[in-house]
Amino acid sequence: MWGGRFSGGPSAIMREINASIPFDKRLWRQDIRASKVHVAMLAAQGIVSEADAEAISGGLDTIAAEYEADGVPENLDLEDIHMTAEARLTELIGPVAGRLHTARSRNDQVATDCRLWVREACAEVDAGLAAFQRTLLARAEEHADTVMPGFTHLQAAQPVTLGHHLMAYYEMARRDRSRFADAMARADECPLGSAALAGTSFDLDRERTASELGFARPTANSLDAVSDRDFALDYLMAATTASLHLSRLAEEFVIWASQPFGFVKLSDAYSTGSSIMPQKRNPDAAELVRSHAGRIAGCMQALVMVMKGLPLAYAKDMQDDKPPVFEAHDLLALSIAAMTGMVETSDFQTGRLRDLAAGGHSTATDFADWLVRSLDMPFRDAHHLTGAAVKLAEQQGCDISELDAAALRGLDPRLADADLPDLSVEGSVASRMSYGGTAPTRVREAVKRAREDMT
Template structure:
């Protein structure tokens, strides 16, 4: 079969080279975007008098027919035609005759594939933003469902201070809120129209790039034709965003895995989000959380691969840039799966508040509050720290907790202790007392939830905008 670019060649392409250089096995998913871009291009060519309106009408009708065939599964892709663009163009010419060959006037596959990828990523950004929004909603709902559940807060994975479970969970809301803001930046970098750059230097035809940008709902146009075909920053920015997002989900995954273990028993995941063992009947494994944690490394790998591909490329287009798509597609698929399944998993999760609270009864996470008690009585903090440290050492030696000490035992270490010390170091008191802005008290967590809902109202406006401007 003759190549659309075969005029300069006198020898057929080696079959192995065809297989190695072909991208149709993965870029076929760009078919909708490719057809949309071609329709806008045909309209522009007719508007500018570069092709006739009759030919443009035939082209648009033919492209819509090809789209219908693809949607119905009636389109056979040919590896010899290399990519999605040439597969569509060849079929178009077969359907409508010579008019199909005029579609490629004033464009190159270089700016064509860049356009397809920009359109595709804009559409996926809109979807992913919605999935982040849904997970944020699930976090807020779960936090509000357990307003008084108290758990140990950790540093170094050692029990540190009592906190509200809702306070801990809302941490992930604010991580996701930053991810949402980063995604807005990726949108701005993606919302730039490259078509009209040609292979690299523009075109000799009197095209109207703004017309195409308006048709395809782009807010900006690349100002440099070389940049338009060689830029992959928007893909790198998306993969960077995705890597940070997956890191956040991986941290949450690790905690879900720990909390659901027998050793913690703070939560139980719904059966729908767990699997069993082929040999151990008692097992209930948190596979979803483990997979999200594992897939994080995969997303990191795609970012590093793309950075490596781009690091030494001379301008403008090089075939190396064909490597931008498989990693991008897989990153998008992984992020969408992870966000969607996590929202469902959180909503199905059950808390064991008794075990969470019971963990605090057997530790010394109220030691800081005991030191604060002495400071409020007038003792300098460093001295209070030493007193409490000695109390803890005494408890460890006696097999007791701080709440099990008598007033006489407290006073062995400081005469400042009074009968109110036991109330002051109860977990509930410790939590309620941390009422500084952003703290773990119920009042502060309530304010944080209210602030989160305001943030989501602002995010909703961006979601609406994405929906209007993504094709």
């Protein structure tokens, strides 16, 4: 490719470091699609003949069929997917293949291919997250009445319902989907026709090219178009946030499946055993999802560091944009599928969840709220009195909900004639009727609303 300017070939090391075909071969579908649209536009503009355009398009179809059947060959001398496809096209149709690269550069070519790939990746992730949401909704509805401990600082705080807990992850996934939708919207501009950096002197129809490739518009500045990788960063940042949410749920499954908690029994399909301890049932899928979040965040940081100090326009550093995007996408898709499967197949131990929800004086706040409502007590006074009740319960070796009326009334004379509240965990969750609260009625409403939003 450099024969007109260089008299010698690259060293073996240069040949290896310069080649990207081992990873950018993944772009072959996008590359051939964009090339076909480009040459059709060239013909429509009278820049190449119809006959040449038909020969090129037919050759590209042949190459696509070959790659689909046998994969993309890796010849480091050809460097990348663009030259690999062009070399094969030349073998198939001869010198006319050289007309394909009229009015374009590998700079705008790869930027276009990558945008097409990232948009498709966003759509794939969105479909996976939607399936994850539907699974969460099904299990949340099933467990709208299942009482469990709610935690802060991993300490028992207040009782909640399992359905409400699962719906929290539905909301996280909803925000994740919105981030990928935003990434797709910002990537909805076509770089093709920007050439190397300055545009081209050929009379192109960039609006046609953009439209036929499914973009809303062509990019507005050729320098920016070939050097922009914001769309890849947007994808990686959205992927990082999504992976953090999956990791949080994975961590909860790891904790919940442990014997001290015993909240859930993971299915055989998402568990492994031990090579030495026959009794073991390890939550390996959840642990790997948790680990994948770190790798995905690392991919995001890797591209940030590649791009952080690059002057305009294109630099070879940007060849390293693709491996982190590809790796993050594969890990995220696998993590979404794994967590969807775990949620769907897990056996939640409802009796154990209810028993532990009642521990740790979890309805103490209900008592304080009752004092405010029934006795018109300032909340700080109610908080103090409730703390005294908790202390008394600990001295008697019972939960606050188990204190008898005489014990409670002995704490404050204002309680002498009051009808004491129901401090059961069922009464507690049923009372949390504020919008977005954990009451079973609210959970069912949230599930119904969510299903309507997803239709």
